[in-house]
Amino acid sequence: MNLIGLDIGTTSICGVLYSKDFNKTLKVSARNNEFISSKVGEYQQNPDLIYEKIKSILDELISISSDRIEGLSLSSQMHGILYVNKDGIAVSPFYTWQNQRGLAKVGDITLEEYLSNKLNYPVYSGYGITTHYSLFIENKIPLAAEYFCSIGDYVCMRLANRKIPITDITLAHSMGICDIESGKKALSLDSLGKECTKFIPKISEKIEILGTYKSIKVVQPIGDNQASFLGSVREKEKSLLLNYGTAGQVSFFNNKYMNYRGFETRPLGNNEGYIHAAFSLCGGNSYKILARFYEDVFHLFSPNINTNAMKYMDKMELDFSQENIKCMPFFLGQRGKNNGNAYFSNITEANFTPQNMVASLIQGMVNELYDYYVELPLKIKNRISIIIGSGNGIRKNKHLIKAVENTYKKPLSLYNFSEESCLGAIIHAAKALGIYKDYEQGAYDIINYY
Numbered sequence: 001m002n003l004i005g006l007d008i009g010t011t012s013i014c015g016v017l018y019s020k021d022f023n024k025t026l027k028v029s030a031r032n033n034e035f036i037s038s039k040v041g042e043y044q045q046n047p048d049l050i051y052e053k054i055k056s057i058l059d060e061l062i063s064i065s066s067d068r069i070e071g072l073s074l075s076s077q078m079h080g081i082l083y084v085n086k087d088g089i090a091v092s093p094f095y096t097w098q099n100q101r102g103l104a105k106v107g108d109i110t111l112e113e114y115l116s117n118k119l120n121y122p123v124y125s126g127y128g129i130t131t132h133y134s135l136f137i138e139n140k141i142p143l144a145a146e147y148f149c150s151i152g153d154y155v156c157m158r159l160a161n162r163k164i165p166i167t168d169i170t171l172a173h174s175m176g177i178c179d180i181e182s183g184k185k186a187l188s189l190d191s192l193g194k195e196c197t198k199f200i201p202k203i204s205e206k207i208e209i210l211g212t213y214k215s216i217k218v219v220q221p222i223g224d225n226q227a228s229f230l231g232s233v234r235e236k237e238k239s240l241l242l243n244y245g246t247a248g249q250v251s252f253f254n255n256k257y258m259n260y261r262g263f264e265t266r267p268l269g270n271n272e273g274y275i276h277a278a279f280s281l282c283g284g285n286s287y288k289i290l291a292r293f294y295e296d297v298f299h300l301f302s303p304n305i306n307t308n309a310m311k312y313m314d315k316m317e318l319d320f321s322q323e324n325i326k327c328m329p330f331f332l333g334q335r336g337k338n339n340g341n342a343y344f345s346n347i348t349e350a351n352f353t354p355q356n357m358v359a360s361l362i363q364g365m366v367n368e369l370y371d372y373y374v375e376l377p378l379k380i381k382n383r384i385s386i387i388i389g390s391g392n393g394i395r396k397n398k399h400l401i402k403a404v405e406n407t408y409k410k411p412l413s414l415y416n417f418s419e420e421s422c423l424g425a426i427i428h429a430a431k432a433l434g435i436y437k438d439y440e441q442g443a444y445d446i447i448n449y450y
Contacts, residue, residue: 001435002026002065004072004216005231005425006054007224008151009033010096010246013050015057016422017065020435023446027064028419029057036093041100043126044093047082051155058159062214071209073219073429075227075421076152078174081128083145083199084154088163091142094151097126097247098281098332101134119176119188124335128175129189136196149201150175152221160211160218165201169267170223172203180267180274181257207270207432219429225249225277226269227424230439232390232415234447236273239386242369242404242412244393248283250369251275252376252384260380262372269428272439278372279335280365282342284393286329287313287400290361294354318359318399320406325356327364358399366403373408388413390420415447423447 001020007013010033017027031053036046054074062069079097082090095101102112102125109117112130116122123130132148135141149157149165157165172178172185177200179186189197208220222230225243229251233239236253243249255273259265263276282289287310294309326346334340344360373381387410394400395418404412417423427442436442 002067002069003426003429003435004058004061004069005075005419005422005429006057006072007075007227007419007421007425008050008054008077008155009224009421010077010098013053013057014419014422015054015061016419016426017061017069018423018426018446019067020070020430021067025417027061028422029060031057035096041103042093043096043098043100045096045151047090047092047094047151047154050094050151051158054155055159058213062216069216070435071217071219071429071433072213073425073432074152074156074221075224075425076150076155076171076221078150078171078223078225079126079128079176080151081131081148081175082151082154083142083148084157084165085142085144086146086163088157088165090154091144094154095128095131099126099131101125102127102130104134115176118191119186121176121186121188123176129177132199133192133196141199145199147201148175148199150221152223153201156210156218156221159213162210166204166208166210166220167201168204168207168220168222168269170226170269171221172201173267174223174225177201178203180265183267207428209432217429217433219432222269222425222428223266224421225251225266226275227421227428228390229253229268229275229424230427230443231420231423231425232388232447234443235386236440236443238383239388240373240384240408241388241390242394243391244284244365244389244397244400245391246283246285246393248280248365248369248393249277250372251277252380260377261375263376268439270431270439278369280329280368281332281335282329283365284391284397284400286331286342286361286365287393287397289329289331290358313358314398316355316358316399318355318362318402320359320363320403324351325360327357327360328368329361329364330368362397362399362403363407365400366407370407385410386413387411388415390415392418 082094083092106114291310
């Protein structure tokens with residue numbers, strides 16, 4: 001028996017063909033995702049191009065499978081939205097989670113602050129409801145639009161040949177349209193008016209099997225934060241998950257609904273508890289930003305030489321045992337804050353070296369999330385004995401691994417497979433199909449650390 005898990009990330013799109021019988025990944029296939037030309041701060045992607053790339057990956061995986069494929073599901077980039085018409089076809093770009101419309105001013109406050117006050121719960125720039133409300137008040141919603149939905153909902157809807165989007169609690173909550181405790185549409189959304197809220201998609205009460213693609217059951221998608229957690233964490237009560245991809249997250253699990261300072265409370269999905277997650281908006285991308293700066297310097301002085309700065313950075317010997325230059329890599333700011341920019345400080349003539357700049361940036365990447373962890377109650381920190389790393393931003397960066405272990409004073413566990421979100425989608429699909437009784441059984445069956 002085989003299963004397929006797919007992941008729509010900000011920078012890449014991936015698929016995994018997995019054998020349940022042999023507990024083995026049979027094939028991984030990936031494509032680059034990309035932004036389309038747009039105004040600064042819009043961060044738009046092409047939903048139909050994403051759909052075609054997913055379909056291309058799917059067809060490739062199906063073609064090489066010698067066993068029956070029971071089902072597939074998708075890990076979806078969260079928060080962002082696109083609009084579809086009555087036939088379920090996209091009539092807008094996909095506005096990603098990085099969209100900055102929520103930072104526009106409404107009087108003396110930002111739109112995200114205005115909406116948070118109006119809705120009585122926090123929403124941020126890049127959240128679907130924030131982007132939607134901004135487009136609504138500017139009269140920029142396409143005339144043919146019937147609904148908005150997440151990119152994962154759109155792709156799965158197209159694969160299953162459905163016309164009306166339906167979203168699960170993980171993605172609905174990420175768009176800012178769902179009450180986390182009831183799992184239903186937030187009642188305070190009515191304050192935005194019927195003309196604004198008529199575009200909100202239906203929220204499912206259980207995991208939906210949407211239809212079939214080439215006789216394979218298509219299970220509705222799950223948010224990539226939850227999928228990454230499911231595909232990385234075996235002992236969820238004891239574990240802290242550090243994910244470094246384009247962005248960064250620190251996450252832990254709770255059976256009960258609780259709130260912790262600096263952490264968003266998110267549903268794990270389908271009544272299986274909650275994830276508490278804190279974020280860095282730049283995450284692993286910070287390392288690339290510094291590499292790009294070094295490459296610009298190289299090209300300025302040696303315009304005819306192409307240099308891969310990241311390769312040189314990877315080979316550096318860095319010391320994290322003592323503080324030197326200080327850095328906080330807020331290159332995209334901080335969620336919910338208006339005045340956070342990246343900075344390097346404590347620079348002297350003696351310590352102003354490329355190696356120290358890299359070390360300070362790496363330590364800043366760690367500290368940005370560690371600062372949230374430090375604020376947790378002692379009873380939470382005492383039960384966390386396992387630190388798990390996921391995402392290529394940490395998997396491929398020996399410096400970041402070293403800095404994490406030095407800061408948290410614990411060894412870092414890495415799963416022996418890089419596409420955790422795809423595996424989370426596989427566990428999600430297998431639960432929907434009754435192969436696993438719950439997510440935890442799937443995690444114990446699939447995940448092995450090294």
